[in-house]
Amino acid sequence: MSVTKERGKATAAPASPDGALSPDELLAAYRIMLLARATDERCLSLQRQGRIGFYVPASGQEAAQVGAARALLPEDWVFPAYRELGVALARGVPLETLLNQFIGNSGDVLKGRQMPNHYGYREFRFVVASSPIGTQITQAVGAALAARHRKDPIVTISFFGDGATSSNDFHAGMNFAGVYRAPTIFFCENNQWAISLPREKQTRSTTLAEKAAAYGFPGVVVDGTDIFAVHRAVSEARTRAAAGDGPTLIEAQVYRFGPHSTSDDPHRYRTDTEVAHWKDTDPIKRVRGLLVKARLLDDAQDAALVEAARVQVGRAVASAEALGPVAPGTLFDDVFASPTPRLAEERAEFEALVRDGVIKS
Amino acid sequence: MTELTLVQAVNRGLQQAMRDDPDVLVLGEDVGVNGGVFRATEGLLKEFGDGRVLDTPLSETGIIGAAIGMALYGLKPVAEIQFLDFIYPAFDQIVSELAKFRYRSGGQYPCHVVIRTPYGGGIKGGLYHSQSTEAYFAHTAGLKVVIPSTPADAKGLLLTAIHDEDPVMFLEPKRIYRSVTGEVPDGDHRVPFGQARIVREGTDVSLFAYGAMIPVVSEAADVLAKEGISSEVIDLRTLVPLDEAAILASVERTGRAVVIHEAARFCGFGGELSAILAEKAFYSLKAPIARVTGYDTPFPYALENLYLPNVERVVHAARATVRSG
Numbered sequence: 001m002s003v004t005k006e007r008g009k010a011t012a013a014p015a016s017p018d019g020a021l022s023p024d025e026l027l028a029a030y031r032i033m034l035l036a037r038a039t040d041e042r043c044l045s046l047q048r049q050g051r052i053g054f055y056v057p058a059s060g061q062e063a064a065q066v067g068a069a070r071a072l073l074p075e076d077w078v079f080p081a082y083r084e085l086g087v088a089l090a091r092g093v094p095l096e097t098l099l100n101q102f103i104g105n106s107g108d109v110l111k112g113r114q115m116p117n118h119y120g121y122r123e124f125r126f127v128v129a130s131s132p133i134g135t136q137i138t139q140a141v142g143a144a145l146a147a148r149h150r151k152d153p154i155v156t157i158s159f160f161g162d163g164a165t166s167s168n169d170f171h172a173g174m175n176f177a178g179v180y181r182a183p184t185i186f187f188c189e190n191n192q193w194a195i196s197l198p199r200e201k202q203t204r205s206t207t208l209a210e211k212a213a214a215y216g217f218p219g220v221v222v223d224g225t226d227i228f229a230v231h232r233a234v235s236e237a238r239t240r241a242a243a244g245d246g247p248t249l250i251e252a253q254v255y256r257f258g259p260h261s262t263s264d265d266p267h268r269y270r271t272d273t274e275v276a277h278w279k280d281t282d283p284i285k286r287v288r289g290l291l292v293k294a295r296l297l298d299d300a301q302d303a304a305l306v307e308a309a310r311v312q313v314g315r316a317v318a319s320a321e322a323l324g325p326v327a328p329g330t331l332f333d334d335v336f337a338s339p340t341p342r343l344a345e346e347r348a349e350f351e352a353l354v355r356d357g358v359i360k361s
Numbered sequence: 362m363t364e365l366t367l368v369q370a371v372n373r374g375l376q377q378a379m380r381d382d383p384d385v386l387v388l389g390e391d392v393g394v395n396g397g398v399f400r401a402t403e404g405l406l407k408e409f410g411d412g413r414v415l416d417t418p419l420s421e422t423g424i425i426g427a428a429i430g431m432a433l434y435g436l437k438p439v440a441e442i443q444f445l446d447f448i449y450p451a452f453d454q455i456v457s458e459l460a461k462f463r464y465r466s467g468g469q470y471p472c473h474v475v476i477r478t479p480y481g482g483g484i485k486g487g488l489y490h491s492q493s494t495e496a497y498f499a500h501t502a503g504l505k506v507v508i509p510s511t512p513a514d515a516k517g518l519l520l521t522a523i524h525d526e527d528p529v530m531f532l533e534p535k536r537i538y539r540s541v542t543g544e545v546p547d548g549d550h551r552v553p554f555g556q557a558r559i560v561r562e563g564t565d566v567s568l569f570a571y572g573a574m575i576p577v578v579s580e581a582a583d584v585l586a587k588e589g590i591s592s593e594v595i596d597l598r599t600l601v602p603l604d605e606a607a608i609l610a611s612v613e614r615t616g617r618a619v620v621i622h623e624a625a626r627f628c629g630f631g632g633e634l635s636a637i638l639a640e641k642a643f644y645s646l647k648a649p650i651a652r653v654t655g656y657d658t659p660f661p662y663a664l665e666n667l668y669l670p671n672v673e674r675v676v677h678a679a680r681a682t683v684r685s686g
Contacts, residue, residue: 077434110467120466127433128466132457138426139458145427146434149386149412156430168450172423179418334468335502337526340602341555 001220003228021070021231023296029070029090029227030287030297031305033062036086037284038309039095040258042317043102043116047262051321052102056117057258058085060225063283064189064252065159066090067230071238072157075125077147079140079158082117082129083189087159091124095312099320111333112326134160134167137186141177144184144241155241157185157234163194165208174249178215181246185237186212188249189224191256192278196269212249224252225283254283328354328361365545368538370512371401371477374519375439377549379409382437385523388415389424389441389477398443399479399538421451428474429459437523438474445480445532446489452497459528460503475522475529480508481573481623482655482669483536487662493572493624493655498530499600499633505529505554506600510575512543514598517552525554534573541576555602559611563593566617566679569608569634571597574621574670581675590683600630608634609642616647617682623669626654648686651678 021029040057047055058065065086072078080087088098097109101119104112110119110128120128127136127143140158147154164170165188177184188208192199205211212219218240222233230252237248255278259266266275291297297305332339332347339347353359365373378385386409387402393416396403406414417424421442428438442448448455455476462472482491499506505527509515515533522529560575561582570578575596582592593611597603612618618638620631631652638650653670661668 079430108467109469110465113465113467118465120469122466122469128462128470130457130461130465132453135426135454135458138423138454139430139433141423142427142430142432142438143434144430145415146431146436149431149436150434168420168422169426169454172418172420172426175418175420176423176427180415334464334466336463336505337471341605342603 001222001229001233002226003232020235021228023294025070026227026287027291027296029066030291031309032066032089033086033284033287034305034309035095035312036062036065036089038306038313039085039098042313044258044262046317052116053104054116055102055262056082056260057256058083060257060278060283061189061191061254062086063227063287064224064230064254067227068157068187068234068252071231071234073154075152075154076238077125077127077140077143077154077156079127079136079143079156080120080129081133081136081160081164082131083161084129084159085117088119088124088126091126093121093124093126095316096319097121099316100323103320104326105320105323106326107320107323108326111330134164134169136160137164137167137173138169138176140184141173141182144177144182145180148183153242155183155185155238157187159187159189161194162188162190162192162199162202162208163197164188165211166202174212174215177247178217181244183241183244184247185234185241186247186249187234188251189254190251191254193256193260193266193270195260195264198270207251209249209251217246217248219249219251221251221253224254225281225286227283227287362544362546364542365512366539366542367509367512367515367534368399368401370515370545371519371533372403373545374516375402375405376408377516378439378520378523379405379413381549384435385437385439386413386415386431387439387441388417388428390417390419390443392416392441397441399535401477401533402441421447421449422454425451425454425459425474425476429454429462429472432472432474433462433470439523440474440476442476442478444490445478445494446492448478455498455504456501460501463527464503471526472528473526475519475531477519477531477533479535479538480532481534481536482660482665483573485662485665488660491660491665493622495530495532495600496624496628496630499630503528504601506532507554507598508532508534508572508600509598510534510537510572510596511541512545513550514552514558516545517550518554518598520549521551521554524551532572536573537576552598554599555604556598557604557607558596558598559607560594560596561592563591563615565591565615565683566619567593567595567611567615568619568621568675568679569595569597570621571600574623577670577672578621578675581672581679584672584676585679588680590679592679605637605641608637612638612642613645616645617686618646619651619653619675619678619682621653621670621675623655625657626652627657629654648682651682653678
């Protein structure tokens with residue numbers, strides 16, 4: 001699915017053709033995309049300086065992420081992978097909250113338990129991510145069945161990459177969802193690379209979306225750099241799911257501009273030419289083009305928005321770095337609802353080591 | 362009170378929980394129409410319908426992944442894995458996801474799933490219907506591990522598991538599903554976690570076991586009694602949380618310990634028990650700790666009776682322990 005045609009005559013109006021994204025909403029989405037991009041750029045730099053331990057960039061995937069998130073309701077449940085910065089911001093997670101998680105400081109809601117980017121916030125129906133690939137897919141299906149059991153009129157959505165389509169849980173989740181007609185959406189961000197493995201070596205299938213046919217429900221390929229197309233695809237899938245018509249697999253074709261994470265060097269496995277080719281369809285440039293064309297934005301205003309995003313990130317970094325470290329005693333919290341005798345004993349042992357100066361906390 | 366087999370007690374426990382709480386549901390392979398391959402879920406589909414008793418596709422990772430999603434949403438799913446030997450496709454979901462949700466989210470996402478699964482040998486099940494790999498789960502922070510040995514405990518511990526707030530591995534000793542019967546309290550009978558059961562009191566040696574080994578060890582204790590050796594039989598009931606206080610108190614009384622399980626010895630749960638005794642009851646011990654366990658081979662088919670600890674091996678080990686100090 002592709003909606004936006006900058007070079008044609010299709011986009012006289014800036015609002016999405018289905019009317020679901022108004023000009024104001026498009027501008028709001030653009031600001032979130034800018035914030036995500038600025039966060040990526042800053043965090044890659046913070047990681048190089050040793051100020052955060054690790055980072056997973058999402059640049060190039062902003063239209064897919066923000067477009068999808070804006071088609072959901074706040075009550076819907078999101079089961080993300082670890083690359084869903086645009087989704088988190090569009091769900092309303094404050095940037096400071098995310099920065100606290102990246103640093104793992106005393107303000108981190110997750111209490112410093114996870115590597116950067118592996119966050120989750122119950123308040124925003126954004127389930128906590130993990131590193132194993134695809135595990136959230138079956139979980140999203142289970143939550144969808146639970147919501148239906150409770151007669152809650154919501155849907156669940158799982159986000160995952162092209163690599164995850166080879167995982168056990170992709171198959172199991174798609175199969176369960178088909179069998180039970182679960183009110184869920186499978187949103188695959190095909191960013192063309194699973195660390196060093198290109199999409200064409202991940203599967204012989206022509207598209208990832210076509211895999212849905214084997215499970216008995218629709219699969220849709222969408223241009224993931226086209227925010228209108230993504231928004232429409234997710235809106236339609238949401239309507240289907242909520243109406244009891246079952247799941248949809250959406251393959252949003254995007255490109256990962258950066259490395260898989262700060263631990264790899266993409267020059268080892270892909271060419272600059274390929275990256276440059278995809279940067280022509282940078283989703284931020286595309287939305288900016290639409291806004292400028294519709295006279296909702298001029299160059300000066302755009303520059304101010306870019307700068308505002310940069311300033312906002314700078315403030316969030318400063319406030320996160322001002323907070324102290326996670327309290328050492330929290331090491332033993334949240335293993336169980338209440339500690340077993342063994343955990344209580346280990347905590348006492350740990351505290352004695354600190355008290356006696358054997359270890360420094 | 363009703364006289365029930367162990368598997369009937371499991372069934373009554375599930376039925377009780379489902380009657381009391383609409384959030385409890387059951388899912389797994391063949392649990393609906395067929396009532397489970399061991400009949401543990403018999404009658405539940407008829408009473409509660411297919412919205413609460415889900416016959417699932419044949420995918421353990423699908424079963425546990427879906428159960429996790431249900432639990433995150435607030436339901437109380439009880440997943441059945443047909444045999445413990447078939448749980449490994451779901452190992453990632455259990456170890457990486459279920460066990461860690463509460464911790465990794467900073468307490469935001471408790472994830473309360475009960476996984477029921479028959480374990481252990483003695484049914485001529487060969488390599489893939491006999492294993493006793495409780496140590497994998499006991500080793501994983503965030504999981505509770507429960508193994509009943511009587512019908513009353515099967516129901517009481519299962520109801521405690523279903524109403525607990527943490528993930529529970531509920532391992533059912535299939536070898537004694539029907540061979541053991543007993544009086545089971547009616548209604549919402551609950552047995553607390555972390556409280557070992559003294560099966561019989563004794564003064565010369567403590568015999569620590571759980572699950573299907575309890576009848577074997579009890580019979581061994583009868584044989585030992587005839588020889589004038591008084592043994593104390595302790596049923597651990599829950600490996601996590603472990604009732605260390607009861608274990609240590611017993612060895613302080615008897616001064617000797619034999620640990621019995623059907624799992625392989627190396628890195629088996631008996632190793633942990635032995636280490637606890639060595640660390641915390643060393644000065645009470647009059648003799649080295651002995652272990653009677655399965656061997657460090659894959660589980661055999663034709664020779665399973667030689668693999669599994671039996672009365673003779675338990676008696677032999679206890680006798681040697683008592684004579685050695």
